[in-house]
Amino acid sequence: MTTLLDREYSFFHKSLNMWSRLILLLAAVIVAAAVFFPLWKLHLIAPQYADGLDMQIYAYKIEGGGLNGNDLDEINLLNHYIGMKSIEQADFSEMQILPFMFGVFFLLAMRAAVFGEMKAVVDLFMVASYFGVFSIGAFYYRLYSYGHNLDPTAPMPTEPFTPLIFGTQKIANFTQSSYPELGTYLLWVFMALLLAAIWFSRRAKVSGL
Amino acid sequence: MKMIPKSLMTLAGVGACAAFLAGCGKPSSGSGSAGADAEITKNAVASYVPPGEKDEYYLFYSGGHSGQVFVAGIPSMRHITTIPVFSPYPGMGYGFDEKTKKLLGDYTWGDVHHPGLSQTKGDYDGRWLFVNDNANNRVARIDLRDFKTKEILGPIPNSMGNHGSSFVTENTEYILVATRFSVPLPKGTVADLEDYESKFNGMVSGIKVDPESGKMSVGWQILTPPFDWDLGSTGKGPSSGWAFWTSYNTEMAHDQLETNASQLDRDLAAVVNWRAAEQAVKDGKATEMNGVPILDPAKVPGVLYYVGIAKSPHGMDVDPTGEWIVAGGKLQPTTTVLNFAKIQKAIADEDFEGEFRGVPILNHDSVVEGEVPVGLGPLHTQYDGLGNAYTSLFIDSQVAKWKMPPWTDAEKKDLNSVVLDKIPVHYSIGHLVVAGSDTMHPYGKWLVAMNKLSKGRHLSVGPSQPEDSELIDITGQKMRTVYESFTEPEPHFAQILKADAIKPIEVYPKAENTDPNAIWTAEEAGQVRKGNEVVAKMTAIRSRFVPDRLEAKVGDTLTVHITNIEQSSDMIHGFGLVENNMNVVLDPGETRTLKVKLTKPGVYPYYCTNFCSALHQEMQGYLVVRNADAVIPDDEPVNPASLEAVPDTNAVDGEPAVPATSMPEVPKS
Ligand SMILES: [Cu+2]
Numbered sequence: 001m002t003t004l005l006d007r008e009y010s011f012f013h014k015s016l017n018m019w020s021r022l023i024l025l026l027a028a029v030i031v032a033a034a035v036f037f038p039l040w041k042l043h044l045i046a047p048q049y050a051d052g053l054d055m056q057i058y059a060y061k062i063e064g065g066g067l068n069g070n071d072l073d074e075i076n077l078l079n080h081y082i083g084m085k086s087i088e089q090a091d092f093s094e095m096q097i098l099p100f101m102f103g104v105f106f107l108l109a110m111r112a113a114v115f116g117e118m119k120a121v122v123d124l125f126m127v128a129s130y131f132g133v134f135s136i137g138a139f140y141y142r143l144y145s146y147g148h149n150l151d152p153t154a155p156m157p158t159e160p161f162t163p164l165i166f167g168t169q170k171i172a173n174f175t176q177s178s179y180p181e182l183g184t185y186l187l188w189v190f191m192a193l194l195l196a197a198i199w200f201s202r203r204a205k206v207s208g209l
Numbered sequence: 210m211k212m213i214p215k216s217l218m219t220l221a222g223v224g225a226c227a228a229f230l231a232g233c234g235k236p237s238s239g240s241g242s243a244g245a246d247a248e249i250t251k252n253a254v255a256s257y258v259p260p261g262e263k264d265e266y267y268l269f270y271s272g273g274h275s276g277q278v279f280v281a282g283i284p285s286m287r288h289i290t291t292i293p294v295f296s297p298y299p300g301m302g303y304g305f306d307e308k309t310k311k312l313l314g315d316y317t318w319g320d321v322h323h324p325g326l327s328q329t330k331g332d333y334d335g336r337w338l339f340v341n342d343n344a345n346n347r348v349a350r351i352d353l354r355d356f357k358t359k360e361i362l363g364p365i366p367n368s369m370g371n372h373g374s375s376f377v378t379e380n381t382e383y384i385l386v387a388t389r390f391s392v393p394l395p396k397g398t399v400a401d402l403e404d405y406e407s408k409f410n411g412m413v414s415g416i417k418v419d420p421e422s423g424k425m426s427v428g429w430q431i432l433t434p435p436f437d438w439d440l441g442s443t444g445k446g447p448s449s450g451w452a453f454w455t456s457y458n459t460e461m462a463h464d465q466l467e468t469n470a471s472q473l474d475r476d477l478a479a480v481v482n483w484r485a486a487e488q489a490v491k492d493g494k495a496t497e498m499n500g501v502p503i504l505d506p507a508k509v510p511g512v513l514y515y516v517g518i519a520k521s522p523h524g525m526d527v528d529p530t531g532e533w534i535v536a537g538g539k540l541q542p543t544t545t546v547l548n549f550a551k552i553q554k555a556i557a558d559e560d561f562e563g564e565f566r567g568v569p570i571l572n573h574d575s576v577v578e579g580e581v582p583v584g585l586g587p588l589h590t591q592y593d594g595l596g597n598a599y600t601s602l603f604i605d606s607q608v609a610k611w612k613m614p615p616w617t618d619a620e621k622k623d624l625n626s627v628v629l630d631k632i633p634v635h636y637s638i639g640h641l642v643v644a645g646s647d648t649m650h651p652y653g654k655w656l657v658a659m660n661k662l663s664k665g666r667h668l669s670v671g672p673s674q675p676e677d678s679e680l681i682d683i684t685g686q687k688m689r690t691v692y693e694s695f696t697e698p699e700p701h702f703a704q705i706l707k708a709d710a711i712k713p714i715e716v717y718p719k720a721e722n723t724d725p726n727a728i729w730t731a732e733e734a735g736q737v738r739k740g741n742e743v744v745a746k747m748t749a750i751r752s753r754f755v756p757d758r759l760e761a762k763v764g765d766t767l768t769v770h771i772t773n774i775e776q777s778s779d780m781i782h783g784f785g786l787v788e789n790n791m792n793v794v795l796d797p798g799e800t801r802t803l804k805v806k807l808t809k810p811g812v813y814p815y816y817c818t819n820f821c822s823a824l825h826q827e828m829q830g831y832l833v834v835r836n837a838d839a840v841i842p843d844d845e846p847v848n849p850a851s852l853e854a855v856p857d858t859n860a861v862d863g864e865p866a867v868p869a870t871s872m873p874e875v876p877k878s
Contacts, residue, residue: 068718070776077751077777081824155752155824 012119014204020197021113024121027193028109030186035059035102037183040139042163044075046173055087056181057139059098062089083154084146094138101131105190118201125194132187140165252691255682258285266644267706268657269324269338270678273699276319278340278351283644283655283705286680286694294349294358295319295342302783302794303358306801312361320344322701323440325377325384327423331445331531331649335711337423338704339384341374348375348384348416350423353711355796362425366499367394368412373438373454375416378483379445383428384416385483387454391435395499405463409435413454413513414501415483429490429502431513434566435461436477437470440524440589443483445649446531448549450484453534455522471540475517475573477565478525478536480552486512507567514556515570518545519580524589524640528598529649533578533613535598537587543580544587544600546614551576579616581624583609584631589702591643593683594651597629601638601658607631608641608658608681610688632688634658634679635666643683644705652707656681656688659700667695676700715778717798724800726770731755738765738841747771749782749795751822754815757830763837765807772800783818786832792818807834 016024038056045052053075054065064072076086089095105128112120140162148160161171168177258264264282272279276296280289296318297304304313319342327337337359338351347363348371365371370390377384391409393400400408410432417428441454459476462469489495489509495502506513518525520541527534534547554560555576561569586604592613593599600609612620612627620626640659644652663677675695682689719729728734728746734755736745743761747754747769754771761767773782773795785792786805793803817828835841 067716068720068776070716074777077775155827 011202012122014118014201016112016116016118016121016197016201017204020121020201020204021116023193023197023200024109024113027190027197028106028113030193031102031109031190032106034183034186034190035099037186038063038181039183039187041179041181043177043179045175045177048173058095059102059183060095062087062092062095081154081156082158083151083156085149085151087146092142094135098135109190109194112197118198118204121194121197125191125198128191128194132191136165252682252689256284256286256680256692258282258287263708265708266652266655267708267711268642269326269704269706270659270696270700271321271324271340271702272697273322273701274318274320274344275698276321276342278321278324278338279696279700280356281694281696282708283657284680284692286678286692288694288696290356292351292356292358294321294340294351295345295347295361299792300794302792302801305791306793306803308801309358312358314361316345318344319347319349322372323375324702324704325375325647326704326706327381327418328377328648329380331379333645333648333704333706333710334381335706337381339375339377341371341386343370343372343374343389346371348386348425350418350425352423353706353713355714355717359423360425362416362427364396365414365416365427366501367396367430367503368414369396370437373413373441376441376443376452378443378452379449381418381420383483384418384425385413385441385443385452385481386416387411387413387433387438387441387479389437389439391437394432402463405435406461409463411435411438413438413452413479413481415486427501429486429495429504430498431481431486431504431506433479433506433513435463437466438479439522441479442525442527442534442647444527444531444549445529448527448531448534450482451549452479452481452483453525453527453547454479454481455518455525455536457521457523457539471521473520475519476521477515477570478518478522480514480516480571482512485509513568514552515565515568516547516552516576517562517570517573519543523587526590526592526647528592528613529594529646529651531649535590535600537589537600538580539586539588539603542585542587543582544590544598544611545580546578547576548578548614551578578614579621579624581611581627583611583628588638589640591641591646591656592651593643593653594645595653597683599641599643599656599683599688601634601641602631603637603639603661605631606636606638606660607633608638608656608688610683630687632681632690634660634681634690635677635693636660636662636664640700640702642703642705645707647704652705654682654684655705656683657703657705659703661699663695666693715797716776716780717796719774719776719798722772722798722800724770724772726802727772727800728770729772729774736760741765743767745769747784749773749784749817749828750775751780752817752824752828754784754817754828754830759815759830759832760835760841761807761832762835762839762841763807763810765834767805767807767832768802769805770800770802771795773797780821781819782821782828784815785818786815787813789813789832794819810834810836 038058040057042055043052053071055072056063063069108124143163147162164178264285266283268281268283270279277294278292282289293303303309321340322343325339326333335353340349346365346368347361349358350360352359368388369392370388371386372389373387375384388411391411393408394410413431415428417426436456437458439455439457444451455478456476458470460470460472489504490502494509495504518536519538521539522536523539524537532549536545555571560572560575562572563570583600584602584605586602588601588603590598590600596613598611598613610630638658638660643656658679660677663674676699678694679690680692682691734746734748741764743765745759749771771784775797780797783794789805791803791805793801795801811834813832815830817825
């Protein structure tokens with residue numbers, strides 16, 4: 001038992017080798033870049049909207065597709081018929097935190113690269129994982145609330161529903177699909193790079209011993 | 210108007226029969242011959258545009274006395290839209306709102322003859338389409354960004370019968386127009402018709418076009434004898450800076466023109482140096498009439514020349530190289546081909562055969578390259594840019610294809626030999642158009658014959674018969690008619706534009722809406738009263754008007770500024786006010802203003818006239834017009850109770866979007 005704890009202790013106190021540090025630098029750049037790309041995309045297709053209506057979710061904004069971003073207004077306009085409340089960027093409080101969190105991940109990755117501590121990388125991985133799961137959950141809750149708080153006096157009463165978070169489904173005349181976008185892929189790469197940084201230094205020597 | 214004297218109409222009848230008989234000889238689908246079936250299949254495929262696919266070209270037809278422009282696609286010949294210009298068009302609310310009412314002025318019709326696309330360096334630049342009004346002496350400019358009439362200039366001062374129009378110069382410096390009618394000038398002067406020769410005048414006008422905005426103004430005019438100018442075209446390349454018109458009444462007859470204007474073997478055509486005219490005006494050589502600088506060509510040499518053309522000619526078309534000008538003989542079975550280089554030489558050498566009222570007449574034989582025996586009733590000539598000309602033959606009901614100069618000596622000896630092909634059209638063709646013919650680089654490929662008579666080739670629709678348009682493939686040695694369509698009265702001329710030459714907008718961007726009365730949220734909507742003026746600002750969006758209740762009383766003038774706050778393609782709303790003769794149509798992002806004088810008490814529904822959505826029927830409201838003695842205090846906004854109940858799209862959780870107290874003052878603009 002002691003040995004296991006010792007081993008664990010010593011693992012957390014390993015110094016990162018040059019490979020791991022370089023990988024962490026790359027991870028820092030990638031998580032910073034993820035801010036600038038859409039994380040998720042909702043795509044709606046109907047006979048009248050052959051080109052589809054797009055809504056892209058960024059860390060800090062919601063953007064409609066089409067000319068001058070009009071797709072978002074159009075989606076809201078259509079949603080008002082079923083009494084769904086308007087999707088407004090201001091309602092997404094997490095958008096004030098997300099870019100900040102990405103910045104924190106950037107700094108933590110840089111810090112880990114500079115100081116070269118294994119435990120810093122493991123901490124970062126754990127926090128980022130927790131954050132990722134929480135975000136998906138929050139996103140799901142958003143979609144759930146939009147679909148379940150429908151105005152009962154709306155012109156077209158509709159059974160409450162949850163817009164799909166991942167995949168494709170049919171809602172009335174629309175085929176809705178929802179898939180991650182480049183920003184999310186970058187976050188996954190970021191996570192993978194953290195694991196890689198840990199892996200490459202798994203046999204490195206323990207610092208301070 | 211029919212451009213042809215009545216005597217020819219009888220001939221036309223004969224021509225039509227002849228063409229019909231010729232048509233009988235042609236294989237028909239019923240013949241069962243494999244060759245005919247193959248031909249039909251080939252033509253069907255050539256003109257077929259499958260559902261969902263788009264045409265390759267725009268066809269802008271003039272709508273004649275309908276006062277409109279029709280837009281069709283080539284090769285399908287499908288009518289796509291109508292652009293209202295000189296006539297009200299309730300389908301687009303044209304002529305109902307204040308802006309388009311002002312555009313129309315005092316007239317409710319016009320006679321659109323010759324559309325002309327704007328050009329840069331002798332090719333279409335896709336910016337504007339200019340059309341003339343033969344009846345009320347106007348020129349209109351349609352913006353091809355949104356296919357809307359933006360400006361109507363006129364009635365042009367000192368100008369009567371704007372038929373020889375609208376001919377666009379190489380870089381759209383001017384729209385050149387000439388008068389079909391002559392009257393004593395300035396307009397409003399009364400003179401005896403017996404004094405036609407001495408007291409009546411025609412006019413050639415340069416309508417200046419602002420290169421940025423397209424705004425038109427009358428630049429200058431050239432006073433002419435009362436010859437009845439007919440049709441013309443502008444020079445390009447070597448003939449840059451020049452323009453040409455035929456006339457059909459050099460006799461200066463003022464009655465029984467059918468006979469009296471058909472006496473001379475040749476009528477005088479005008480050869481105008483418009484750049485020289487522009488310079489002469491700059492040099493102060495003009496006198497003013499009605500604020501327009503007018504040049505007397507007898508006193509300003511070099512601006513105008515004449516050349517005799519056989520006989521009562523109609524079209525006068527410059528070819529894509531700018532070297533040749535072809536005039537259609539109408540009453541003589543030839544086209545006259547003028548050589549511009551020879552015109553230049555004759556002018557330089559003062560090789561004149563006489564003069565008329567101080568203006569030199571060029572020596573006919575020195576400037577004419579040849580008279581091509583194309584057939585009976587040649588009217589207009591178009592070009593494919595490959596050295597071929599296509600002339601419409603009104604009386605023969607045919608299109609003749611012939612070879613342009615330069616000709617070999619053998620060809621010159623017998624110009625019958627340059628006539629390459631003829632094809633029957635149905636019936637009595639007026640104008641024809643080859644894609645891009647009046648540019649330096651025609652697209653060629655297609656020719657549209659605009660036939661004056663359809664004579665029952667369509668399902669019978671009673672005595673008012675449509676016009677007939679035939680699509681002719683000109684890519685081969687032989688012309689091939691591939692499709693036929695019918696149009697409302699009455700295409701005279703047309704322009705064909707490659708579809709990818711323009712990229713029209715489909716919504717008016719909110720950012721570009723500069724209307725001071727535009728509003729974009731329901732919160733800003735409402736009405737205010739000032740004395741007998743009730744002003745409302747309204748939004749239209751799927752599927753409601755805000756406000757959906759207006760309050761007024763008899764004697765009020767109701768002004769409604771409506772903004773369609775949609776930004777989605779094809780989300781058009783109409784505002785029809787029942788029993789008040791009002792229908793305004795709003796494209797996405799557009800603001801329009803309507804005014805109604807209220808004379809009868811009652812409750813008048815208003816509703817969306819342009820089907821917009823599943824709840825389009827529900828898109829309605831009420832105008833309550835109380836008796837004249839109803840007391841409604843000034844400056845106190847009426848707050849329609851219904852406003853409170855209208856959920857705003859942007860409202861959260863059913864919160865009332867429009868609190869009753871938030872009705873804004875309408876700015877006094
Ligand atoms: Cu509507």
